[in-house]
Amino acid sequence: MPSPVIPVPKGFSFATASAAFKYTTGRDDLALIVSDSPAAAAGVFTQNLFQAAPVTVAKAQLAASGGHARAILINAGQANACTGAAGIADCRETLSLVAKATDLSPEEILPASTGVIGARLKMDKWKAVVPTLAENLGQTPAMAAAKAIMTTDSFPKIAWGTLTTESGEVRVLGMAKGAGMIAPNMATMIGVLLCDAKVGSLWWQEAVAAAADRSFNSVTVDGDTSTNDCVLGLANGASEVVIDSAEGRQALLAVMAEVCQTLAAMLVQDAEGGTKVLRIKVTGAASPAEAELAARAVGNSPLVKTAFFGRDANWGRIVCAIGRSGAVFDPDDVAVRIGGVPVFEQGMPVADDLDALLAPHMRRGEIPVDIELGAGPGRYLLLASDLTYDYIKINADYRT
Amino acid sequence: MPSPVIPVPKGFSFATASAAFKYTTGRDDLALIVSDSPAAAAGVFTQNLFQAAPVTVAKAQLAASGGHARAILINAGQANACTGAAGIADCRETLSLVAKATDLSPEEILPASTGVIGARLKMDKWKAVVPTLAENLGQTPAMAAAKAIMTTDSFPKIAWGTLTTESGEVRVLGMAKGAGMIAPNMATMIGVLLCDAKVGSLWWQEAVAAAADRSFNSVTVDGDTSTNDCVLGLANGASEVVIDSAEGRQALLAVMAEVCQTLAAMLVQDAEGGTKVLRIKVTGAASPAEAELAARAVGNSPLVKTAFFGRDANWGRIVCAIGRSGAVFDPDDVAVRIGGVPVFEQGMPVADDLDALLAPHMRRGEIPVDIELGAGPGRYLLLASDLTYDYIKINADYRT
Structure with missing residues (x-):
């Protein structure tokens, strides 16, 4: 199926694969997003006291790196929540598997999971699928990644925007999944923001948090917030456009917020069973x-x-x-x-x-x-x- | 249909009538409960900032009388909520109509309404039905009153208890309506507590509030609290048993709380559409x-x-x-x-x-x-x- 022509930010590649973690109809359920170079990285995470293993690991990675990363790895079907220390070890093991099959190191990969709570990750399926995932890197359109992270979603959610500056164009690409907003069982809402602007990592964290607050935090389907909710953002600077003035930052944030608002509106539109x-x-x-x-x-x-x-x-x-x-x-x-x-x-x-x-x-x-x-x-x-x-x-x- | 033999507290009479405020299937939709003598009177009311006219009027009556009343008047089908000053005048007019047809004075009657929000009371129907209501007083079993106040309820809710003291027996009778807990549209939960003990009005207010808190406030169907929620209580002393010791009060409160807990469990059991x-x-x-x-x-x-x-x-x-x-x-x-x-x-x-x-x-x-x-x-x-x-x-x- 032809995908719409999506203006992907420079220096990002995508890969998807079908591991059949839960969905056995041949659809992809694993997505990898890789930046060619180290990127400013940010995360906004669930406030729920029960936090899934990938949330714990992603937070630790961001803290250890001072807000830098190169990749985002998302699986659908298993939430890896309420799985204790073993779940955290499983999560780290998935990062190692992907790192071994690519040129990434495990600390550069931010994980996110969505699916049923309480079951351990099926590590045999991970081991079997990672080589295919690595092979597909760069051969996969962004839309395929948006599809691979779906759970009860009835359509993939992807949105984009551009900012034209004196020194060139900056692109923002967002994708999200979530249909109960938020269904703990299907844990849950995941958002991704990719950008090719050159920005400081401290400001990037602020901007991702602000954009999420003006969008994803302002929608409700059933009032629940899950163990796995997160928004992850990478800004890799591949456009060579530096955004460091107050005006520039405000303009970029406006584009990011608009992209997130479009995604948030899609989430409500796709609310489980929703008609309005x-x-x-x-x-x-x-x-x-x-x-x-x-x-x-x-x-x-x-x-x-x-x-x-x-x-x-x-x-x-x-x-x-x-x-x-x-x-x-x-x-x-x-x-x-x-x-x-x-x-x-x-x-x-x-x-x-x-x-x-x-x-x-x-x-x-x-x-x-x-x-x-x-x-x-x-x-x-x-x-x-x-x-x-x-x-x-x-x-x-x-x-x- | 034979009603169960319900031990009604002494000195209380009931009346019901069919006014067809909303329900046109011939069922009764108006109930009057009268104490032979002035009773200690108490009320617990919704915390909603929008309060229905009968709530406003009942509060005012209780404040003006220092916690005394002789009667409770409840209609089903029209909530008389969000009806402004006209709604309050309508409510007072219904009290006058009932007072004229009985030996009560309007200030002795506590009103409560349940039904659709926003519509003015159908005063012509009130005028037509009040003579029948007055005629039925004392001819009507308590169960009929519990039935007359139903809206989406699938069964009437009535419960009772007795307290045996050295100076005699005290009876407590409770009734309630409510099936969405609380459905603002069907506004809403109404509870009634009748007792023939001789108690002080200050303690009676405390006791009714405490009993409601341990029961009606601990159930939920949909998390909503309506404009019309109220629990009204009358204690008329007709048993000639004085309850004024700490132990006696504690024992009576325990009976009241148990009656209310039974009613509250019935409310959840009858939750709109509920199966569990x-x-x-x-x-x-x-x-x-x-x-x-x-x-x-x-x-x-x-x-x-x-x-x-x-x-x-x-x-x-x-x-x-x-x-x-x-x-x-x-x-x-x-x-x-x-x-x-x-x-x-x-x-x-x-x-x-x-x-x-x-x-x-x-x-x-x-x-x-x-x-x-x-x-x-x-x-x-x-x-x-x-x-x-x-x-x-x-x-x-x-x-x-």
Whole structure:
């Protein structure tokens, strides 16, 4: 199948292979991304107290190298989470296997895993597949890597952007996987950011964290965060374009954030069983933190999510979720709009027959929900999925 | 239909009537509970910032009377929430209508409503039905009142207990409604506690709050709390038994708490679409508050709830929910048991093939989930429902 022509940042190669860790239909389930030269490397990791072995190892690699690496290795099907010290040894062994088959050293490779929690890695399958993986390096399009890291995803998620500077063009390429956001069992959301700008490793870490915060951290499917969530970034300087001014950094961060936002929107669009994306914008909160509280209370409410699935313009459930969110405001100052239509003001519905007015909006694939709290300058935007029969089906039947 | 012989506290009468506020199948949807004499009165109300008109009015009545009342008036089908000043006037008007048709005065009646949010009360239906309601007073069994306050409930919820003292017997009768816990649209959970002990109104308020806290506040279906949640209590002294010693109070509170716990378990059992009750017990947390955080993270996780619906002993999702709960602990100290079977210890699954071991437990209607955090003395017990196709069906299709 022809892939779209993707402007890959200079100096990066890809490889994928089929190890059948879990998926036995012949699809690839292992991806390797390699930079020709050492790159500034950054990671943003799950806040969950249970952290998967690859998260522990990737953090240790970044700390030991002072934020440098050359490669990212991702497998789908086995999370290598809740596997104890043995799981960490397994993870390090996979890095050694890949290093032996390539010109990399194990410390230059950042690992990430996604799949079922609790089972040890199938090391025999790793040993069997790594030679093929090494052979494929440089023969594989970026899109194949985005496909190889999928689990319950129904489509690969890849996005890109460019920054034109006086000294040349810089490219940013992002890919992500995740369909329950975040499904601990399918652990979980993984994002990758590749860039050919020449940047300092300290700033790169800040920028990757900021881009993730403005995107992946602002979407919700089921409110869960997993043991394996991570975003890994490499910037290798192969474009020869140095980004070190305040303006340059701001511009590059904007491109990175935009790429991540595109990926995040794809994650919600591909939410397990989801049929709709809710753009929940809270304004007028006492603080940004309270705006986030209100937005998450709405976006994570099973009642709100099922109502939208049922095309029921049930503003009462939205109001109720705001009221119990923990955000502080005067109920009489709250205004809610759905699809741009005012539905709730001064403690009351705006009109008697809102349902007819809202019906056409409830059929849209993406529905804006605007909530003004009238208590301050705090704002937050959250993308949320609806909650459907298929979510139950996918998550009740997945493992067995 | 014969009702069970329910030991009703002395000096209370019941009335129900069919007003067809929302339900047009001839069922009763209005209940009045009257004490022959003024009673100590107490209320525990929703923490939601949006409070329904009956909540506002009941609070005001209790404040003005110093904790005394004679009656409770509950309608099902219309929540009278988000109806502004007009809604409050409507609510007061219903009290006046009932007072005129009985020997009560409006200030002696505590109102509660449950149903769809946002619509004004249908006052014409109230005016038409109140004479019938007044006629039925004393002709109606307590069970009929428990039935009249149902919304999506599939069965009425009523429980009782007695306390035998040296000076005689005291009776406690409780009833509740609620099937989504808590479904803002069907606003929502209502509990009633009737008692014929002679108690002080200050202690009665404390006792009703404590009983509610040990029961209704420890169940979850979907994590929502509505605009209309309330527990109302009347203690009229008709047994002539004075309860004013520390021991007597403790004993009566124990009976009240047990009655409320029975009702709370019924609420979870009747969870919208639920097929199972999870008894989530967290021990060893740094504090009771952290134990509650961990229990709620598990009990509200859509992934945990769908797994149990699918009879999938997916301990990974439980561990993941604990890890993101906000409770602080050392992951290596956590131990999890499902149905009494150890599944997770020292950061790893206890055995390779847990599924076979757990399969028989996953078919049970009530499944204990025991979580030890190893960080302190904090404990919390939470009853939670599973998440099913029928929850989606009920909540996606309810209003339309």
